[in-house]
Amino acid sequence: MTATPASTAPAPARPDTERAGLEAALRETVQRQLHPHLRHIAHYHLGWADAEGRPTGTRGGKLLRPTLALLSARAAGGTVADGLPAAVAIELVHNFSLLHDDIMDGDTTRRGRPTAWTVFGVPHTILAGDAMAAAATSALLDAPLPGARPAATRLTTATQRMISGQSADVAFERRDDVTLPECVRMAGDKTGALLGCACSLGAALVGAAPARVERLAAFGEHIGLAFQLVDDLLGIWGDPDRTGKQVGADLRVRKKSLPVVAALNAPGSDELRALYLRSAPLTEPEVRRVADLVERAGGRDWARTEADRRITAARECLDGAGIADAPREEFLELARFVVGRRF
Amino acid sequence: MTATPASTAPAPARPDTERAGLEAALRETVQRQLHPHLRHIAHYHLGWADAEGRPTGTRGGKLLRPTLALLSARAAGGTVADGLPAAVAIELVHNFSLLHDDIMDGDTTRRGRPTAWTVFGVPHTILAGDAMAAAATSALLDAPLPGARPAATRLTTATQRMISGQSADVAFERRDDVTLPECVRMAGDKTGALLGCACSLGAALVGAAPARVERLAAFGEHIGLAFQLVDDLLGIWGDPDRTGKQVGADLRVRKKSLPVVAALNAPGSDELRALYLRSAPLTEPEVRRVADLVERAGGRDWARTEADRRITAARECLDGAGIADAPREEFLELARFVVGRRF
Numbered sequence: 001m002t003a004t005p006a007s008t009a010p011a012p013a014r015p016d017t018e019r020a021g022l023e024a025a026l027r028e029t030v031q032r033q034l035h036p037h038l039r040h041i042a043h044y045h046l047g048w049a050d051a052e053g054r055p056t057g058t059r060g061g062k063l064l065r066p067t068l069a070l071l072s073a074r075a076a077g078g079t080v081a082d083g084l085p086a087a088v089a090i091e092l093v094h095n096f097s098l099l100h101d102d103i104m105d106g107d108t109t110r111r112g113r114p115t116a117w118t119v120f121g122v123p124h125t126i127l128a129g130d131a132m133a134a135a136a137t138s139a140l141l142d143a144p145l146p147g148a149r150p151a152a153t154r155l156t157t158a159t160q161r162m163i164s165g166q167s168a169d170v171a172f173e174r175r176d177d178v179t180l181p182e183c184v185r186m187a188g189d190k191t192g193a194l195l196g197c198a199c200s201l202g203a204a205l206v207g208a209a210p211a212r213v214e215r216l217a218a219f220g221e222h223i224g225l226a227f228q229l230v231d232d233l234l235g236i237w238g239d240p241d242r243t244g245k246q247v248g249a250d251l252r253v254r255k256k257s258l259p260v261v262a263a264l265n266a267p268g269s270d271e272l273r274a275l276y277l278r279s280a281p282l283t284e285p286e287v288r289r290v291a292d293l294v295e296r297a298g299g300r301d302w303a304r305t306e307a308d309r310r311i312t313a314a315r316e317c318l319d320g321a322g323i324a325d326a327p328r329e330e331f332l333e334l335a336r337f338v339v340g341r342r343f
Numbered sequence: 344m345t346a347t348p349a350s351t352a353p354a355p356a357r358p359d360t361e362r363a364g365l366e367a368a369l370r371e372t373v374q375r376q377l378h379p380h381l382r383h384i385a386h387y388h389l390g391w392a393d394a395e396g397r398p399t400g401t402r403g404g405k406l407l408r409p410t411l412a413l414l415s416a417r418a419a420g421g422t423v424a425d426g427l428p429a430a431v432a433i434e435l436v437h438n439f440s441l442l443h444d445d446i447m448d449g450d451t452t453r454r455g456r457p458t459a460w461t462v463f464g465v466p467h468t469i470l471a472g473d474a475m476a477a478a479a480t481s482a483l484l485d486a487p488l489p490g491a492r493p494a495a496t497r498l499t500t501a502t503q504r505m506i507s508g509q510s511a512d513v514a515f516e517r518r519d520d521v522t523l524p525e526c527v528r529m530a531g532d533k534t535g536a537l538l539g540c541a542c543s544l545g546a547a548l549v550g551a552a553p554a555r556v557e558r559l560a561a562f563g564e565h566i567g568l569a570f571q572l573v574d575d576l577l578g579i580w581g582d583p584d585r586t587g588k589q590v591g592a593d594l595r596v597r598k599k600s601l602p603v604v605a606a607l608n609a610p611g612s613d614e615l616r617a618l619y620l621r622s623a624p625l626t627e628p629e630v631r632r633v634a635d636l637v638e639r640a641g642g643r644d645w646a647r648t649e650a651d652r653r654i655t656a657a658r659e660c661l662d663g664a665g666i667a668d669a670p671r672e673e674f675l676e677l678a679r680f681v682v683g684r685r686f
Contacts, residue, residue, distance in 0.1 A: 033503055034503075035506070035511065100469050103466075103469065104469060105466075122446070122465075124510065129473075130443065130472075130506050131507070133473070133477075134502045134503045134506065137495070138503065149495075152495065153484045159473075159477045160478065163378065163474045163477065167467065167470050
């Protein structure tokens, strides 16, 4: 499952009018671009409608990535309206990946509801994902702004990296020799690339200088990695009340998460390897033993240190992007929301 | 299954050097853009490698669409090199759709070999399709030509129509009330849009006047429809030696092909509707009876007449595109190859 912040609250700090404008733009693009059958699936998946197509009356998802995209447009001197095509595009790509990931992973629930493929079948859900990906590119290319072409290039490059990361993740499940650099790279591709794109796409669209765009992208990519590390730590030692996950949840499914891979590659990991890489399920005492072995092998410390390092690096990138204090503070607030701790 | 000309020969009339350049450009893009796991699937699907990744030593597919894209660049005054990004992009989109269609349709063979999803599994094959779609957009956007942005817009729009057509096709399987205009629109979206794009994408990329680009697109779209009509006729009354299909093949699987839908919507189709729309399999005498009823209801004549009408319209569009005699003749030769009869 693609990682997202554990909180289901909307992204903070933005006025309701901005969120309303974002949802309206997203709906308009889906309406204009998608075939009615696929639109129905998109409405369901985005939380706007139930399986029969009736409006749910509830708000959609967190809209974290599009909020970052709008902020990056404003940070580069553009208006909210200028940034909307970037915001729509990034949210469509994110949701295209969720639709396909749920099929690939065989996941049956998302955001507390049955996943789209379980409701509409695999064929139409593959197509709905394909249609959202194409609509994302169109949204950018149709924008009447000189940065549309470089922005579309950034989005497509980030999409390709996200797909590469997902491919590596699927392949890791069957491998016993995943190295830590490989695993970091996978997380950077799968989670970091799209978050980096979200933080820079609006700026690229309004024609910001390439150096500023790159700094914003690097900021978002470091935040994405820090988020993944924190999420992986919570997946082993987290508070179930806060995360909605059982303690040890990731260990029970033998996820090759970052702290685990760090530990598997540390000296003296023979007992851990023997337990974690065998095919028989782990008993509950074994799950606790694995958590202990990962910690003893330094996996927990490594992940905490690496998360801190990424957060420091993100701050440095943001400071180097040369943006005004107000949008800088908003980026930091969103980063705190993503990483889930003081930033 | 997405329709392609019955012949497996390469598209005619182009020198070997052009085909070699096309394959080299396609390989280079796949190599540069795709994750190694997904590259492996692409190489297999494109016929370059076997399931273990060993080179097959055989040539890939017909390369019809990229040949048309290169021709459209030359017809608009560009070089073959100018047209290559368009050729690569259109072939990648075509093959992305084949990879996903084979999963959706549950097809187990393509071009005489097991389909990719049966060899590499559904998850990686979904991803390989996604990666090829993203690589197609990148190939165009990276082209150092002023027409890159409008060309990418054309490709994305055609891709969205292709997806819409596939969605309609899947939905038709469960409907008894498909109208002829709906069916024509589905075929135009599913088959016509990408062929129209192939015939115009190179011209758009080299900056041809929009009116010329539109004429070339309309030419290709009419050819696509004519091809689909001819293919549907062969699927009912075709010569198995020529088409590789059994006579009545499309009827046995109750395909809602164009001649059948024309007949189902004609007056006095009660017997046909009763046979064709029931759930029990058709016996061989019933298959022959259905073919007879489709013909009596005018389905065969309608499809022949409509194919002729499309061919005439295609010629008119080509004549109106104002291109030189040599590329015009090449377009006509390729059209003859696609439609499989005198043009």
